Structure formats: structure tokens, C-alpha cells
Amino acid sequence: MSSMTIRPSACPACDAAPAAEALAGRAAAPNARILVSVPAVHCAGCISTIERDLAKMEGVNSARLNLTLKRLSVDAKAGIEASDVIARLDRLGYEAHELDAGTLSMTETERQGRELLMMVGVSGFAMMNIMLLSVAVWSGAEGATRDLFHLISGLIAVPTVAFAGRPFFRNAWKALRAGRMDMDGPISFAILLTLFISTYETLQSGEHAYFEAVVMLIFFLLVGRYLEFRARSVARSAAQELAALEVPRATRLAEGVESVVSVADLAVGDIVLVRPGGRMPVDGVVTAGQSELDRALLTGETLPVFAGTGTQVSAGEVNLTGPLQVRVTAAGKDSSLHRMADLVANAESAKMRYTTIAEKAAAAYAPTIPILSLGAFFVWFWISGGDLRLSLNIAVASLIITCPCALGLAVPAVVTASSGKLFRKGLLIKDGTALERLAEVDTVVFDKTGTLTMGTPEPTNLDDHSLDDLRVALGLADASSHPLAQALARALRDRDLRPARIDDLAEVPGYGVEGQWQGQRVRLGRADWVGAEAGAVTAAYLSVAGETRCFSFADQLRPGAETVVRGLQSQGKHVWLISGDVPGVVRDLAQRLRIDDWQASALPADKAAKIEELQAAGHKVLMVGDGLNDTAALSTAHVSISPASALDAARAASDMVLLSRDLSPVADAVRLSKTAMKRIRENLWQSGIYNIIFVPIALFGFATPLWAAFVMSISSITVTLNALRLK
């Protein structure tokens, strides 16, 4: 029941460093294997659409879609990048995320999975064969026939145990050396002792041999192990390897010469060049250039801010329109990005390790098994007046009956069923204990930008403008990479408008775009630049022949945002909205979604502090967020979810990743986790009750191998069926 979780570091640079090496390694290979996650695929149509289309793509040798893992593997010639494949899939209407194929763990996981499955197969076939022989013994074979059947059973069972029992022996040995007691200790003890006694009995022409029970125990436990393993590996391979390909490099300017260096090599006082579209590698002050900065990931502000000479910039901000030269004021450990990572590290270390229900059950149960059987041994040794063989037989019978066959399946069966359901809805569980923690949640905190909203602005008042104005605006907007301009261009093109012909187009970084239309100067950009009054809302301004027009923008709501808030509230959860954005915008959104409690202008530390305060008051908080400013809050919260579009630092800090654009699976997940926990508890009780009934039978010496086989299979089957009942 040992669950292994790997938490990548919260600092994006640390994640990206190995990615940079992997990137270099991959470029050298003649053929590239590209892996992308395509969460929306679900049917035969998707398979043939995607595979056929990619087969036609230049440079692609073959493409195969794995529907179970919702993952596309492309074998392509060198030069084809994952981004090309993702763009192609996007045109087909499938959202895709890159997976890192270079990591070794992927093949390692596949190998481990196959090995486990092979053990399940071997023990399964051995069990069937031994059972055939055992049925003959149970129906009355005697004397030499029985001994022969026992002997053949033993000849099958011993190599099977040696092969398929290894995972248990290995774990038990590890635990023993570390001085711990986990479930695998008693299991290994039971397996080995039973095997030994049964072999002895067979050689002595004894009546009872437990070969089938031993192999059956191994088989059912391995099935549980395999389910547990699969649930974990599917989530891990997809969520953690959503590539962190953002390579931490910067362009340094020294005496007019540009050189690309690692961020780690930058020193305070260096001048770095940040091109439009690039991310600030360091904290610094702008020394030359004008542009606008997107701070959404750092602060949650939707509006880009102006940057000119003297503006302070922080690592992680995105440069939008013009090239900037930045003098480094803090790099590496001192940068604001790194301070954020420290905040996360503090939150993580303050969090106590969560003890799962399975671990609690195992801890209570593990010592009982050897104690009961030892007790039985000594009591019968005393009663029978020193009959070693009889007492050993009874001890073995109680050992094998108390062995937690169903307990090993109780939790993995439910977890597999529920994580499979959530995966089909587009939600990946990264951490094995997340489902349990989610079931305890009573308060849900949402971030605004990028979580409840898409983080992309949309024009709201296009109908107020004349056709000519719209066409001029489109002509100008096309020339800019500013998010507002691009959103405007997209919206206008969706209306089938054709851009007006504009000459002498020029972008003035930090201000807007200007050009000549029918001999007049036209401008699209900031209010003061085009000569308009700035309004209260996010807007871009157009000036045509001295007259100005205002295009106002609003952030688009993420699909399912209303459903999820309504769904959570109807489940009796308390919903909060905490954002780094300005109060006006946050209040509007809170009112629109009917969220009563909201907080605006929250700094990253404020968010984490608010969650700490809620948790100190006894609430269990689910945090849903995507930005760098959310990472500390995500790791402070009891359980956390981030959308796949989130920054990798945020994804790394959260327990679940939402692959779909739609937010509504979050409410389903909370509901499902409660049902899943109910099923797990039922299962644990069920397997407990079997033991309560049959342990006395074993202790009084009435148990036969038939009883043991019967109890094991019945309890395992009922537990599995109960898990499948999950709706």
C-alpha cells in the first residue's frame, strides 16, 4: 500500500533545465517521436480523422492515437516539432498539449506495468491449473491420488510464487530493513509459511495443502497492485510530463554584441534584450525601448501595462509589443520568481503528510495477522499437548484466511473506477491521495484570470460602430501582436469583414498602430495617444479623421464557469473568488457568477494567507488556479486543481489537472469523490466482516483449504463489484 508520489519542484526554471537537455538530445536524432496529449478524443471518428490527417502531413512517417491514454504518438522526421503537430490538431478542432517523450521514466513505467501484468497472468494461469487439481481433492480424492495431485500443485505453485511474489517480498524486505511494518510483511510471511507447511504436508501425505490459496492470494493482490499502478502511471505520465519546455535562456547584450546565455549565468548589472513575445528572465529596470507587459500570470491583471525607460519589470512577465533592453537588478535566487518558489516550498513543508484511509486500515490490520496466527499456534500447541504439526496447520489456516485479499483490492478498485470516470471527463488525478482529500472539501477558492475566465479579452461593443470604422480597425489591428488588437481582429474576421486598405502601417511599441487610410491618418491604440478620453473599462481607441471611437473589451468566461459555481453551491460548498485583479472587474465577475465572497488586488502571499486563515478556521479548501501568483495558494490548500493551460509551475503545485477547456468537471469531481469514499469505506467494512466471520472458524481448527479459497474469492469479487457500482 505504499504510494509513491513525485512532486516536481515548484520553480519553473528547475523543471525546465532537464527539458533543455532533452531538447538538445532530441534535435540530434534523425527521427523524432513526438507525444501529445489530446484530451478530447473519444470515438472511432476521432481516431481516423486525426490519424489520416497527420499521415498526410509533410515529414510524418506514422501517427497512432491511443484512445485509452488519450495520447497521440507521432513518428516524424527531424525538424518536425511538437508545436507543428499541435497546430495541425488545433485546425482539426482538437486541443492538444505536448508531452515530453525524452524522459526515461515513460519507458520505465511501461516496463514496470508489463512486468506486473505478466505476474498477474502467470499467477492467474497457475491458480486455474492448481484449482482444477484441488477440486478433485475437495471432491474426495484420497491416498496416492491426493498426494500426486498435491505434488503437482506444489510443483506449479513454488515457481509461481518465486516469480510472481517478488513485489511483495521486495517491499517487505525494504520495510523490514527500515524497521517499519507495512502490509507486505505479513503477506510475505503468510505466503512463505503456507508454502513451506503445504510442501511439508504433501511430502508427509498430509490431508491439507494450501497451494491454491497461496497462489490465489498472490493473484488477487497483484490485480489490486496493477490497478493502483495504472491509475498512478496514467496520471503521472500525462500530467507531469506536460512538457516544461520553456528553456531558461536569455539574450545578453555586451558592448553591442548579442549572446544567448543561461539565466543562471546572468549577473546584476547585465543588460538583457527581451523581444516581443518573450518572457522576462530576470527582475530589472528598462533602459531602452517601449512596450507593453502582460502581467496576468504573475498578478492576475488582465490589462497589459505600459513599459518604458525606467519601468521596473519582474521575471515571468511577458513582453508584448516592442523589444526592451533590461538592466538586471536581481537574478536567480533573488528574483521575484524565485521568491515565489520559496513561498511554495514553505507551504509544502508546512503541510503534513496525508495519511490515506488505506494506510490507516493497513496500519490497524497488519499486526493482527501474525499475532492471531501466533496465538492460534501457541494455544493449540498447549491444548493438543505438543502436537507441532496440528498447531502449525491451524496457524497456517488462520494466517491465510486473515490475509487481506479483499483489503488489497478494496481501495485500488474504487480509485481505478473513479479516476477512469474523471479521466473521461477530462480531469487527471496527479496525486494518489487527491481523491480522498477532495472528498473532505467544504470550501472552494477560485482564481479569476485564466481560471474562471479564459484570460483572453473579447470586444463587447462592435455593433456600435460603422462598417467603415470596423474595416479600418481590422486593417490596423492585423498589424499588431498586442492581445487586444488580436482579439479585435479575430472577432472582426469572424464577422466576415474584409480589412480596409491601409498604407504606411507602423506599430509604435507601447502605444498602438498607425497608418494612412484614404489619405487620412488613422490610429488604433491607447487613449491618450489617439487623443481620446480614457474610460473605466478595458478598451482600445480608434481615431479616424480626428474623431475617436472606443472599442471596449471584456474577459471571456470559461465554458462551464457558471455551471461549476452553481453545482458547488448546490452541494453546499462555500465558494470564494480571490484575484489579483482590480476590485471593479472582480466584483463584476462575482456578481455575474453569484459568488458572495470575493477579494481583489490579492498578492500571491495574500492568497496563500487567506487560504491558511480559512483552514485555520477548520475549513478544508479546494483551490482552483492557474497563475504563478496562485502557486503558493495551490500548495497551501488541502487539495488543488489547475487547468492544463496553466503555467507548469502551477500545474506542478496542484494535485489534479483539468485537461478540458470546460470547467464543469470540477463540480462532478467533488461529487464523485464523495461517492468514491463511501464505496471505499463500504469495501473496507466488507472485507473486515468476512474476517470477523471466518477467523473464528480458522482458530477453532475447522478451516479447510476449500474454506480459504471460498472466502478469498467471494470477498474479492464482492469488493470489486461494489467498486463498479460507482456512478
Added chain:
Amino acid sequence: MEVLAILIPASLFLGLLGLVAFLWSLRKGQYDDPEGDSQRILDPRYEDKPKPVDEDQRG
């Protein structure tokens, strides 16, 4: 009871055959994508016999 001399080896052989078949299918990756395989049978690309030629496909 002499029949056991044949039946036991026979049952062991059959069991072994089943195991070998399972290991073979495992190595061939037949359990890697159960869901996709169940959907792929609906895809006409995988038909193993040539389709009758339609009028509009001819020439």
C-alpha cells in the same frame, strides 16, 4: 485411474499453452489501448478484404 496419466499432462499442457498465448499478446502490446482497439473495428481502413468497387470510385 490410468486415464489420469493422460489427462493431467493434457491439462497442464493446455494451461501452459494459454499462458504462452497470454504472454505473446502482452508482448505484442495488445493490452496497451483496449479502448482504442474496440473502436478501431469500426474504422473501414482496417478491412482485410478489398471492398466491392463502387461506380463512382472506378477509373
